[in-house]
Amino acid sequence: YWMVTGRTVGGTQLGAVENRLSRKEALRLYTVGSAWFSSDEDIKGRIAPAQLADFAVLSADYLTVPAEQIRDIESVLTVTGGDIVYAVKPFDGVAPAPLPPVLPAWSPVAHFGGYQR
Numbered sequence: 427y428w429m430v431t432g433r434t435v436g437g438t439q440l441g442a443v444e445n446r447l448s449r450k451e452a453l454r455l456y457t458v459g460s461a462w463f464s465s466d467e468d469i470k471g472r473i474a475p476a477q478l479a480d481f482a483v484l485s486a487d488y489l490t491v492p493a494e495q496i497r498d499i500e501s502v503l504t505v506t507g508g509d510i511v512y513a514v515k516p517f518d519g520v521a522p523a524p525l526p527p528v529l530p531a532w533s534p535v536a537h538f539g540g541y542q543r
Contacts (some may be wrong), residue, residue, distance in 0.1 A: 427497040429455070435497060449489050449496075479508040483517070 427433065429452035432441020447455070461471025470478045483503040488496065503520075504512040513521035528536035 427493075430496060431493050453488065480506050 427435070428441070429447045430449055432443070432446050433439050458467065458471040461467045461469075469476070470480060473481060482501040482505070485500045485502050486495065486498070488499055491499070501512060502514050503510065503517040510517075510520050510522060511526060513519075530536075
C-alpha cells in the first residue's frame with residue numbers, strides 16, 4: 427500500500443507521486459528483492475522449481491482492487507516450507523490446529539493483535 431500510494435496505513439500522504447511504484451514493481455521488491463537482500467535469491471522469492479514453497483492466497487486480487495483497498499487484503503491461506511501454517515474460510519478445513527504462536531513472543535502483536543483488529 428505504501429509503495430503504491432505513498433500513504434501511511436492511516437491514510438496520510440507522505441510519498442511524492444514520482445516516488446510511487448507500480449503494483450507489479452512493489453510486489454517484485456517484496457518478494458524477489460527481499461530474497462536478494464538476504465542473499466537467499468537461490469532458494470526463495472519466486473514460485474519456481476527448487477524454490478522454497480512459501481506463498482499466500484489473498485482475500486482479494488492485489489493487482490486489480492482499488493488502491494485504497496490494498497491495505498485491507500489479508501491472507502486466507504499461508505504456506506511456509508510446503509506446510510499450511512494458516513487458513514481461514516474457504517480453506518479453514520485444512521488449517522493447522524492450534525495456530526503457531528506469534529514470534530517473537532515479546533511482539534506487541536502477540537499481546538494486542540495486529541493493527542487490522
